[in-house]
Amino acid sequence: MEILRIEGLAKIFGSGELEVRALEDINLSVSKGELVALLGPSGSGKTTMLLCISLILEPTSGKIDFDGQTIFQKNGWAGVDMRRLRREKVGFIFQSHNLIPFLTARQNVLLPLNLIGIKGEKAENRARELLEYMEIAHRADALPALLSGGEQQRVAIARALANNAKLVLADEPTASLDTARGTKVMEILKKIARENQTAVIVVTHDVRMVNGFDHVYHLKDGRLNSQET
């Protein structure tokens, strides 16, 4: 089942002589349980594409369908509550983990649950399950500052999964980790895609990390110009 479908997506910044075509004629389809990598050097448009897929940056043209609903078409955003869509259906994993520093690991996982209205014991149980799944339950009451980079990333992944996301977007999730920890994180993302049937899009510039992905796209000068499977 198709979760994300992008057709002819373009993003242009500025106009006239200052015009920059950040994305051009992007076509992408991601299905349930699929693991997709977007590879590309700095300035290739990876972040712009991620922002468009995250429903944060409005594309200039094209069409985005998400979970059977048209989110963007040529007239602009389709009047959908983007933030609600993100909190209910999308999970985010960041390069620098981005855990809320004043919340413990457990509370960081509880936050998205609380945001979608799951509270009390039900939320506590779900948070514990996720931390156990990520093998970090023993550090549940630690503040992010007291966790190692790998531990923080595992908590961040648990947080991304808290809302039973249909799509997980990972922005350079291994960039701040050593190779061993990076590989471990990628294994976890594969596990999530396979076991939870979650669509996972990973933006990275590290080719070594994308072994075993269902699709690997190369982004160059704003164009998705090659595909490996």
Next chain:
Amino acid sequence: MDLAFQDLKRHKGRFIATIIGVGLLFTIVLAMNGLYRGNIADGTALIRSTNPDLWVVQRYRGGPFNEQSTLPEFYHYSVESVPGVEKASPFIYYTVERLVHRQSRHFSIVGYDVFGGLGGPKHIIAGRGIGQAHYEMVAHVKLGVQVGDRIPLGLHTYTVVGLTNDAVDGDGDPIVYLSLHDAQEVLYQPDNEEVRNERARLLQTLSGQSYLSPDQAKKLLGPLQPDTHIVNAILVQMKPGANRKEAAGMIEKWLYLNAYSTKDEVQLLLKGRLASISKQLLLFRVLLLLISVVIISLVVYTFTMEKIRSIAVMKLIGAPDWEIIRMVLEQSLLLTVSAFLIGQFIIHNTYSKFPRTVLLVPGDDLVTFIVALMGGVLASILGLWNALKTQPATALGE
């Protein structure tokens, strides 16, 4: 899960230091409230405590408290003859600085007709009232004397026969009650050397007049001595059912004096001597409240700016704006309320140690609290504005 509380819990030290600092500022605000009230209460306490039907004073004067008023003592007979007047008593009031138990003390003296006249202390809390024409005094407890103590004032020594806690003077200093003639003596009676010098100077002046023989000049010395039978006001008690306004009008028209009700006397003080200090205190209150709000605003702004990336993450994962508004606003209100409670705790445990009267009124505390709360909300606007304009994209990238 309360995000504001969790954040403050992780920054306990800074939170506590801030609320103590702002709490001390609120202490000063509340103390200023109390001083403002105390200033008015002290300034009008003697008027309210004495509370005659009319205060008769020198013409065109707003005395005896707001400005000086002097009248010959015998005028009270004329006032007593006005229709409707039951009783008219001479009254004298002045401020002195004298040694009491070897310490220099600033206090006020009230002289009144101790044999049934108006103007004496209403409540004696120890000992008794003045029972003889001379050398007895009733003192306010703030003077720090005991019944039986002997206090020298001027040429004589006075025995403390009673203590009162009725009223203090306009400066918050204690009041000492004396018989009218004792009070006049303490105020006007010079010592023997001064009398001798004055008599010699007067005799020399009179002797220089060619139309007076030396004997005539000596005979004139007595009558020409300064009169000490001077009072500051005459207190009037009306007959039951008598018209006070009519009596006041008659006193003003026929005796060429001014007559004020107790309410008028209070207004004279509030609009006169107490007005500028009250305005000053009001200005201080407003300034200190503003400073408190600015400090809270800066603290909330700093707290918010430190969380900008977290706020961006929250927005990215879909937190609605109201969740972020709640977090910033709650922090601001937690700071304000905690600081206010600390301020209240401190002032309610220290107000009695202030040298001037600090009169704490629950209504003032409530108004200050509401203003502080509104200030807390205002203070969070800068932080909120920054929080709400934060782009979720800030969370992406390094």
